[in-house]
Amino acid sequence: MNKPVLSEAQQNFRNAMSQLAAAVNVITTDGPAGKAGFTASAVCSVTDHPPTLLVCLNRNASVYDTFKTNKVLCVNTLGQHHTTLSNTFGGKTPMVERFEKATWHYLCTSSPVLDDAVVAFDCKITDISSVGTHDVLFCEVLETKLGTGHGLIYFDRAYHGLNRHP
Template sequence: MTPDTPCRISKDDFRQAMSLFPGAVTLITTGTGAGRRGMTATAVCSLTDSPPSLLVCVNRASATCDEIARNGRFSVQLLSETDRDLALLFAGSGGVTGADKFQSADWSECRARQPRLNGALASLSCAVADTNTVGSHTVFIGQISEVCLSPEREALIYARSAFRALAPAA
């Protein structure tokens, strides 16, 4: 392999390698009423603090992607170690779809009328500042307009294809 020859890897090798990167488990949510949509994601990353911004990567085949593009707004909920069932629900477990996913937890709305999970470790409301399409996903850059914090518990993480509680290193 030379610098001009890209490394060829299989999707399975890529996915296995990525499973070794622990990620915070979040819900990416958008919309109001019957138009609410949401999904579980670990592809969320801080971008800059000036202005406060983050990025989320959303599969273009998902209803959540379409709704974020339509609304121009979304919110990110950082889940705690006690929210495993909610993470599974928003990942599609049980076949629940659309706004029905929001029936199983205590939700309110932030000032921008985006969903807020009451008790989330962090809930961040964002306006879409930019987008980029990469393969099967849309990368949404969100400028953060509101933050609500409840940091009493530990974050839920996903690593090695399983949910895990964050614990201090020995």
């Protein structure tokens, strides 16, 4: 498939965003529309009352309808050993193969929870807002699971392992 031609404003925005470091997450769901997952760096906290985060999802992604129908998701924050898993969930890999690359369990929703995630947020989608090409999914956090390990960061169009500053 041909790459889309970007305007100068779009290219400038992407170049600028490449300098904003972000945690890497695999977002999963399961429910009436089936199981799906994708890699996302556009995840952030909204408020702690009620505990809410947001996830930005491209409406052209193959997983879009599945998330919108299931109305639940789990944000699985990746560790520095998860670069292959990030690329698997961030590419065009068939869905069954994506989930075969790791082991999973469940919390209170039916969304798969990555066994060795640095942290996992099990959520129900409470609101959706469309902006340009993406939907902003507002997600109320129903349960969290703290793991161990250091986070995986995406910065300057490359992965970086996170280490504590001395």
